[in-house]
Amino acid sequence: EKFKEGLTKTRDSFSERVNDLVARYRKVDEEFFEELEEILIAADVGVSTVMELIDQLQMEVKRRNIQDTKEVQAVISEKLIEIYQGGDESSPQLNIEREGLSIILVVGVNGVGKTTTIGKLANKLKNEGKSVLLAAGDTFRAGAIDQLEVWGQRVGVDVIKQSEGSDPAAVMFDAVQAAKSRKVDVLICDTAGRLQNKVNLMKELEKVKRVIEREFPGAPHEVLLVLDATTGQNALTQAKTFSEATEVTGIVLTKLDGTAKGGIVLAIRNELKIPVKLVGLGEKVDDLMEFNAEQYVYGLFA
Ligand code: GDP
Numbered sequence: 001e002k003f004k005e006g007l008t009k010t011r012d013s014f015s016e017r018v019n020d021l022v023a024r025y026r027k028v029d030e031e032f033f034e035e036l037e038e039i040l041i042a043a044d045v046g047v048s049t050v051m052e053l054i055d056q057l058q059m060e061v062k063r064r065n066i067q068d069t070k071e072v073q074a075v076i077s078e079k080l081i082e083i084y085q086g087g088d089e090s091s092p093q094l095n096i097e098r099e100g101l102s103i104i105l106v107v108g109v110n111g112v113g114k115t116t117t118i119g120k121l122a123n124k125l126k127n128e129g130k131s132v133l134l135a136a137g138d139t140f141r142a143g144a145i146d147q148l149e150v151w152g153q154r155v156g157v158d159v160i161k162q163s164e165g166s167d168p169a170a171v172m173f174d175a176v177q178a179a180k181s182r183k184v185d186v187l188i189c190d191t192a193g194r195l196q197n198k199v200n201l202m203k204e205l206e207k208v209k210r211v212i213e214r215e216f217p218g219a220p221h222e223v224l225l226v227l228d229a230t231t232g233q234n235a236l237t238q239a240k241t242f243s244e245a246t247e248v249t250g251i252v253l254t255k256l257d258g259t260a261k262g263g264i265v266l267a268i269r270n271e272l273k274i275p276v277k278l279v280g281l282g283e284k285v286d287d288l289m290e291f292n293a294e295q296y297v298y299g300l301f302a
Contacts, residue, residue: 002281002287002289003281003289003292003295003296003299004295004298004299005257005281006256006257006279006281006282006287006289006299007256007257007262007281007296007299007300008257009257009258009259009260009262010043010256010259010260010261010262010263010300011299011300011301012260013042013043013260014039014043014260014262014263014300015300015301017039017042018036018039018073018076018301021035021036021039021069022069022070022072022073025069026068026069027067027068027069028061028066028067028068028069028072032069032072033054033057033058036054036057036076037050037051037054040053040054040263042261043260043261043262043263044232044233044259044261044262044263044264044267045263045264045266045267046233046236046263046264046266046267046270046271048270048271049083049266049267049270049271052083052270053079053080053083056079056082056083057072057075057076057079060075060078060079061075073301077297077298077300077301080266080297080300081293081294081297083266083269083270084265084266084269084270084293084296084297085293091275092275092276092277092290092291092292092293093277093290094222094250094277094278094290095221095222095249096125096130096185096186096221096222097185097221100185101179101180101183101184101185101186101187101216101219102185102186102187102219102221102222103176103179103186103187103189103212103216103219103220103221103222104121104186104187104188104189104220104221104222104223104224105189105191105208105209105212105220105222105223105224106118106121106188106189106190106191106224106226106252107191107193107205107223107224107225107226107242107246107248108193108225108226108227108238108242108252109193109194109195109238110141110193110194110195111193111228112193112226112227112228112231112238112254113226113228113254113255113280114138114190114193114226115144115147115148115151115190116151116254116280116283117224117226117252117254117278117280117288118134118148118151118188118190119148119151119152119154119155119285120280120285120286120287120288121188121252121278121288122134122151122152122155122157122188123154123155123285123286123288124286124288125185125186126155126156126157130185130186131182131183131184131185131186132157132184132185132186132187132188133157133158133159133160133175133178133179133182133184133186133187133188134148134151134152134157134158134159134160134187134188134189134190135159135160135161135171135172135174135175135187135188135189135190136148136149136159136160136161136162136171136190137168137171137172137175137189137190137191137192137208138168138190138191138192138193139162139163139164139165139166139167139168139171139192140164140165140168140192140194141192141193141194142164144164144190144192145159145161145164148161148190149161154285155285160174160175160178162174168191168192168204168207168208169204169207169208169210169211172189172208172211172212172215173211173215175187175189176211176212176215176216176219177215179216180215180216189208189212189220191204191205191208192204195238195241198241201245202245202246205245205246206245206246209223209246222249222250222277223246223247223248223249223250224248224249224250224251224252224277224278225238225239225242225243225248225250225251225252225274226251226252226254227239227251227252227253227254227268228253228254228255229253229254229255229256229258229259229261229262229264229265229279230255230258230259230261232259232261232264233264233267235253235264235268236264236267236268236271236272239251239268239272239274240272243272243274248274249274250274250275250276250277250278251268251272251274251275251276251277252276252277252278252279252280252288253265253268253276253278253279253280253291254279254280255280256279256280256281257280257281257282257287262296262300265279265291265296275291276291277290277291278290278291279291
């Protein structure tokens, strides 16, 4: 239900246009596919993904000898799910150990909803019975540490921090030690998100990651990249930049509720081969959900 609600904007524009298309065309022909292509591109599915999708649709329509546009709709849903799931073998679920410490590194550009996501994720894990600790690794942006602490208090988890301007790698060192000695289940680490200085940012990420790897072999269990769905193709560019710098294991796509271009999920998945693990569907603490391709695609049409 929440998934459906969060996709309202995308659904309103996307399904309305598809329905209108199906109503106007009775026969499945070249022009029908051309218009469908435009609708998908307008929903930010991404040009190369759209091309792939249209190709597969055309093949399937031919194979099943579908004439009536009304029947095409179900095939569209089917192929959307297939495109999403066919990306690669990676697990759609968060990689969290059943026992012992798991460390999640959260990266992303300022303003995408990184802090909010960390707060929501801490809350979600806590509700699942895990003990959680946060690391205030964004020592650069003014107010970032305070903002994380506000979330920590809100959801009832401690935050390991140092003063603004301190070395983020030192914060991570402290945080991993604290997580080990307190025997917490999950340590979620915030990082700086200034992309203006790309080289430094990436160096900092690498350094932070190295400290985590050294202090807890096998970690980080996840490197989650937070992207803002409302920025459309820009999000895709950010994803490319970050995955060049570090191994991103999953995407958190925020503000899906705030865009009519929810097709970006498919573009990210198909072009980057990185699974979308979580989606943000609002500003409230429980507005973070595990991503589910079926629910997502049905949410587009339901
Ligand atoms: P950061 O700079 O990346 O840490 O971004 P913040 O966590 O401060 O979030 C920036 C703004 O986006 C805040 O106003 C959040 O409430 C808002 N935000 C974050 N996630 C979502 C979401 O899933 N949906 C909506 N509608 N707003 C969100």
